[in-house]
Amino acid sequence: MLLEVHNLNVYYGAIHALQGISFHVEEGEIVTLIGANGAGKSTTLRTISGLLRTRTGYIRYKGRDITNTPAQEIVKMGISHVPEGRKIFAPLTVRENLLMGAYTRNDPNEIQRTMERVFASFPRLKERINQLGGTLSGGEQQMLAMGRGLMSRPTLLLLDEPSMGLSPILVEEIFRIIQEINQQGTSILLVEQNAHMALSIAHRAYVLETGRIVLSGTAKEVAENPMVKAAYLGV
Amino acid sequence: MELGFLLGSLVKIIAIIAYLYGLMWLLARPSIWIKIAGLVGAFGIVQLALTDINGFRLLNNFDSGLLFQASAMTMVALGLNLIYGFNGQFSLGQWGFYGIGAYAAADITYRWINGDARGLLVLGLGALIGTLTLLGINKWLQRFRGIPVLSSFTLYLIGALITGAAAVYLGNQLNPLLTPLLGSVAEPGPLNSPVAQQVIYFLAVILAGIFAAQISFLFGLPVLTLGSDYFGIATLGFTIVVNTLMINSDTILPFPEMKGGRGMIGIPKLTTWFSAFFFMMAVIIIMRNLVHSSTGRSIVAVREDEIAAKAMGIDVAGAKLMSFVVGSFFAGIGGAVYAHYIGFLSPGTFNFLAGFNPLIIVVFGGLGSMTGTIAASFGWIFFLEGMLRVLLSQMGTEAPTWRFVLYPITLLLLMLIRPQGLFGSIEWGFLKGPEFITAPRQQPEPAHKSAI
Numbered sequence: 001m002l003l004e005v006h007n008l009n010v011y012y013g014a015i016h017a018l019q020g021i022s023f024h025v026e027e028g029e030i031v032t033l034i035g036a037n038g039a040g041k042s043t044t045l046r047t048i049s050g051l052l053r054t055r056t057g058y059i060r061y062k063g064r065d066i067t068n069t070p071a072q073e074i075v076k077m078g079i080s081h082v083p084e085g086r087k088i089f090a091p092l093t094v095r096e097n098l099l100m101g102a103y104t105r106n107d108p109n110e111i112q113r114t115m116e117r118v119f120a121s122f123p124r125l126k127e128r129i130n131q132l133g134g135t136l137s138g139g140e141q142q143m144l145a146m147g148r149g150l151m152s153r154p155t156l157l158l159l160d161e162p163s164m165g166l167s168p169i170l171v172e173e174i175f176r177i178i179q180e181i182n183q184q185g186t187s188i189l190l191v192e193q194n195a196h197m198a199l200s201i202a203h204r205a206y207v208l209e210t211g212r213i214v215l216s217g218t219a220k221e222v223a224e225n226p227m228v229k230a231a232y233l234g235v
Numbered sequence: 236m237e238l239g240f241l242l243g244s245l246v247k248i249i250a251i252i253a254y255l256y257g258l259m260w261l262l263a264r265p266s267i268w269i270k271i272a273g274l275v276g277a278f279g280i281v282q283l284a285l286t287d288i289n290g291f292r293l294l295n296n297f298d299s300g301l302l303f304q305a306s307a308m309t310m311v312a313l314g315l316n317l318i319y320g321f322n323g324q325f326s327l328g329q330w331g332f333y334g335i336g337a338y339a340a341a342d343i344t345y346r347w348i349n350g351d352a353r354g355l356l357v358l359g360l361g362a363l364i365g366t367l368t369l370l371g372i373n374k375w376l377q378r379f380r381g382i383p384v385l386s387s388f389t390l391y392l393i394g395a396l397i398t399g400a401a402a403v404y405l406g407n408q409l410n411p412l413l414t415p416l417l418g419s420v421a422e423p424g425p426l427n428s429p430v431a432q433q434v435i436y437f438l439a440v441i442l443a444g445i446f447a448a449q450i451s452f453l454f455g456l457p458v459l460t461l462g463s464d465y466f467g468i469a470t471l472g473f474t475i476v477v478n479t480l481m482i483n484s485d486t487i488l489p490f491p492e493m494k495g496g497r498g499m500i501g502i503p504k505l506t507t508w509f510s511a512f513f514f515m516m517a518v519i520i521i522m523r524n525l526v527h528s529s530t531g532r533s534i535v536a537v538r539e540d541e542i543a544a545k546a547m548g549i550d551v552a553g554a555k556l557m558s559f560v561v562g563s564f565f566a567g568i569g570g571a572v573y574a575h576y577i578g579f580l581s582p583g584t585f586n587f588l589a590g591f592n593p594l595i596i597v598v599f600g601g602l603g604s605m606t607g608t609i610a611a612s613f614g615w616i617f618f619l620e621g622m623l624r625v626l627l628s629q630m631g632t633e634a635p636t637w638r639f640v641l642y643p644i645t646l647l648l649l650m651l652i653r654p655q656g657l658f659g660s661i662e663w664g665f666l667k668g669p670e671f672i673t674a675p676r677q678q679p680e681p682a683h684k685s686a687i
């Protein structure tokens with residue numbers, strides 16, 4: 001098991017945001033967490049990547065307990081978080097943004113090689129290499145955010161709402177690239193509101209509702225569940 | 236006379252800006268020899284202008300005073316630009332660290348020329364043992380995860396107090412070994428020759444910087460966890476506390492030589508153009524290399540977005556603390572250079588209102604622009620102190636006060652016309668950083684062309 005999350009309880013002050021969440025990600029999988037606004041999807045990712053702390057339960061990565069480890073240690077272990085809303089560094093160039101993603105790594109040749117691989121996945125970034133991050137279009141910014149996440153050479157990539165605010169064509173392209181990244185050996189934990197797209201590429205899925213997991217199974221099972229169909233797929 | 240003076244002042248300001256531009260341009264040349272020649276030449280030109288040749292000096296005492304003040308201000312303002320401009324932490328504490336640096340260095344050299352080596356010994360040992368202790372505690376704390384800031388702060392504070400006491404004790408023990416060599420003011424000993432004094436002065440400046448950095452580390456650790464506005468208020472409080480301590484330095488602090496509110500007199504005037512230029516260029520070069528390193532990018536990343544920076548694996552608290560400590564180090568050095576130029580320190584100089592000066596300079600020059608800060612520091616001193624003060628004083632004895640009306644208006648106009656500051660994000664030559672960053676932005680790649 002690559003990542004095992006057990007009984008997470010996370011609070012924002014008095015608000016009980018995650019109420020005992022447990023799930024796991026196997027090596028080489030795409031696992032998606034779907035759910036409505038405020039269900040706790042982003043909170044889950046932030047807790048895994050060390051941005052938030054949990055009160056109970058544990059997170060195990062490659063069999064090692066990483067609960068409440070500082071974010072910078074988590075990145076070094078090989079978990080990379082692509083935050084919601086892209087959050088790229090606007091006054092830095094595309095190249096500098098990508099270099100920021102490799103902040104925890106030291107060998108310049110290795111970093112250069114990773115950058116070439118990122119450019120192979122996102123050729124559009126190479127065209128814009130010296131452009132400021134803030135001047136990119138929404139889709140390009142999403143690509144930059146994902147490329148930046150890949151620069152630390154993660155084993156597990158946490159993607160938070162990669163389709164947010166993008167046109168349907170761009171969404172398709174982004175999801176195609178997510179599948180590509182996965183085929184190259186990176187496991188992916190994907191958080192999405194666009195349940196239809198997420199379920200179409202994921203191996204397994206969990207449905208979150210107000211801080212609880214209400215349904216889990218293979219992506220196909222979840223997609224065919226009548227409740228999910230009614231609530232999230234609008235069928 | 237006024238017109239001649241006005242023109243002369245304007246010519247001076249333009250000459251200095253051109254001088255700085257030329258220096259940065261020369262430093263950007265790839266050959267190391269040109270860089271060195273540029274530094275030596277830049278130093279030499281001003282030195283020549285300051286020397287008396289057949290009774291003629293291009294820069295008189297008044298101008299040279301402005302020059303030294305401007306170079307000290309450059310160091311302080313660059314430090315603040317690192318904290319506020321590059322790291323985004325709104326700090327009003329810079330002036331406090333400037334004062335700490337000034338008083339610490341002045342105390343070392345004042346005691347030294349009066350036959351007392353304790354200032355140097357205590358601060359020197361404190362810098363050595365204190366830094367080692369703080370780094371040791373830091374190394375040890377890294378074994379644990381998720382320690383609350385206040386707990387680690389308590390440990391650091393205890394460590395700092397113990398090493399401080401140890402440094403004072405050792406300094407007092409070692410002092411008798413050195414005093415016979417120092418002599419007194421009337422009969423200077425072998426360690427008080429002019430050359431030895433310069434060496435002690437250089438040590439004093441660096442130790443003052445380290446002392447300010449250590450204080451900023453202890454202060455910044457708990458305070459940097461506050462949000463930006465609260466951080467600003469806390470640092471303002473710090474400046475006021477430092478000022479109060481200065482006013483009462485002879486009563487509540489055991490430093491009778493600082494003479495409290497009456498001001499510290501008799502500081503040896505050891506700052507020469509060489510040392511001012513040396514420290515200013517050191518600060519500029521260190522800052523430029525820091526900003527264009529991966530650490531510098533992490534500092535900017537923290538300013539832009541803390542969540543994203545964390546997700547990149549940047550230690551956000553560490554990056555903030557580092558820029559705060561380095562910025563305070565620069566302020567301490569600037570204060571030390573200033574103290575030994577002016578020879579007299581009064582707590583009034585370090586009053587919190589004056590503490591807004593570096594902030595105004597940084598905003599005026601452009602947040603996150605080193606060029607802007609350097610040019611604005613020189614422009615500020617030469618325009619405000621050099622030109623307006625003299626011009627206005629001819630209109631009546633109270634008229635110079637009007638410059639505090641004129642410069643806010645200038646600032647107001649600048650903010651309306653150019654909100655990003657005089658220089659925005661423009662950097663000159665050397666300050667632009669290594670080649671790949673300066674490569675023209677948005678230049679289409681050849682591969683892209685063929686794809687079309």
